[in-house]
Amino acid sequence: MTVRHALFMAAAGRAVFPMNPETKRPACAHGVKDATRDAAQIREWFSRPGLVPAAATGQPSGIVVLDIDRQHGGLDWLADQMDRLPETEIYATKSGGQHWVFQYRPGLPTIALNRIGGGVELRSTGASAIDWRALGYTRISDAPPAQFPEWLLPPKPAPRDPAPPRVPDDASLSNLLRFAAQAPAGERNRRLFWAGCRLAEQVQHGTLSAAYATALVEAAGVQAGLPRHEARATALSAIQGGRA
Template identity: 40%
Template sequence: MTPEEQVTLAHAFECTAKGWALFPVGLTKAPRTPNGHKDASTDHDRIKAMHIQYGFALIGIATGERSNLAVLDIDRQHNGLNWWQANRHRLPDTRTHRTRSGGLHLYFQHKAGLRCSTARIAPGIDVKAEGGSIIYWPAKGLPVLSEAPLAVWPEWLVLPPHRDPTQPPMPVGQNLTAYITGQLYGLIRTVVRAPPGQRNASLFWAASRVAEIVAQGHLVKPYAEAVLIESACRAGLSHTEAARTIASAFAAGI
């Protein structure tokens, strides 16, 4: 085992000591195991076996009940840091990591019922909770900005649930015609209601059609991606799986 691999495993075991379930991730942030975060484990022997078979280029942590962990993901590229600066006085002191893209991961205790969301709180602000995952960036030398104990998830960041969990979310701030709205609603309803075993295929198909709507100038891409990711997470896919499938569909369609 190389010195770098030894360091990575040492970081991994620091995480498991906190009760965080891990799985191997590639440098592109794509899971390396067949089932992604569903393969996450706190067992040292299992983690070593996954490292031998797949390699931990990056350490993925399954968020939600399994790790008792929820993360507020603040993205520098979508003005998330501006939101953080404006609201940091409302946020409790909690463990905080710098991310590879220059953003922030704020670690909290998981709150029962909390699920992943993308840009629902604000543009550039995502929630990684039940059904999601994050990258443990300190293992790649990025700083831990606060080692404070994990705070309770702030109540003001608990968004009201949608009345019908099978109803797809619609983008905010988009001036859409009734025809385009109907098209988009039907596509993301397909994603939300896709049965197990067909979710990735349904997402790719719907994202390809949404990419066509974006290419025609009827919808802004960041909103389209956010709605698709939230729909996919609601259907049961992880944020990482959804983002990868959507990116592939957009690359093929635009």
């Protein structure tokens, strides 16, 4: 019976591999990575007794499976949401839950247990689902797989607001400008430009005006011994470059 069902799954476009129904572990070397629709390979696998076919969910089979786990309260979730779910392929599982089968679409992720709802997980690419019908478990609905209900996807977390800029207090601003103003010969333009870039960050965040920041940097350059036109050029370069 299991080999016939596995071949039926493969004919329906599902990539199949063997599982141990007691341990729910793969009975092939590479598990879900070995899943295939090749009839010869399927017959070889299921010539061994005691195995059950599983579908590689997601892209390999074109389906995803909503696993409703009775032991974690999934049936309670299902009772609350039944009116919102479309008619689709459904079958009972060994543990008393249900597998709801939907069409796969690119990008549909595997979603861990309890993220959609208590006792509910979604199996997509990289995961798998045992088809318990091969062992005679109830076919609840033989409807074709419906489109996946997008409302089942958990909302994406809202992007975090960037941290507000630190508004420089008078002391930190004075220390920054003093560092530039006390630069020794040979370091004046480098220190002045660096100080200007730090003030440009505050201009970009709106905590200083560009004109005020430029004037402060220019004055520090003059105090360091630079000609005013040179100090102003460095200040403008730093402030405007830092705002770009």
